[in-house]
Amino acid sequence: MLSNLTPKETKKLNFMNKTFTNPKYDESRSQKRNSSHEFTRFLGINAYPSTLFFDSQMNYISPVKGYLNPKQIEIYLHLFKDDNYKNIKSQEDFDGFVKTFKSRIKV
Numbered sequence: 001m002l003s004n005l006t007p008k009e010t011k012k013l014n015f016m017n018k019t020f021t022n023p024k025y026d027e028s029r030s031q032k033r034n035s036s037h038e039f040t041r042f043l044g045i046n047a048y049p050s051t052l053f054f055d056s057q058m059n060y061i062s063p064v065k066g067y068l069n070p071k072q073i074e075i076y077l078h079l080f081k082d083d084n085y086k087n088i089k090s091q092e093d094f095d096g097f098v099k100t101f102k103s104r105i106k107v
Contacts, residue, residue, distance in 0.1 A: 022038065
């Protein structure tokens, strides 16, 4: 699970036939900002928390930055579940998708 991957991790991580490490990690900076892991850079993670989405073949789709409440994450789950994301070509397209989305979550 990615949540177990910390900057201190120095073991090799294999994903999609690529190997990732954290060669610039500095133990003396363990309680401060430190080097980001190659894997987080590969995934485009530059904010925490981030939610990552993959298709059924484990192809990486996208990170979504920031905390998502249940209604917010529901939008993305629906978007990626049915491959609707493939029709999103612009911010306007996404905004239109969100505007017409009908949540099934009762508050």
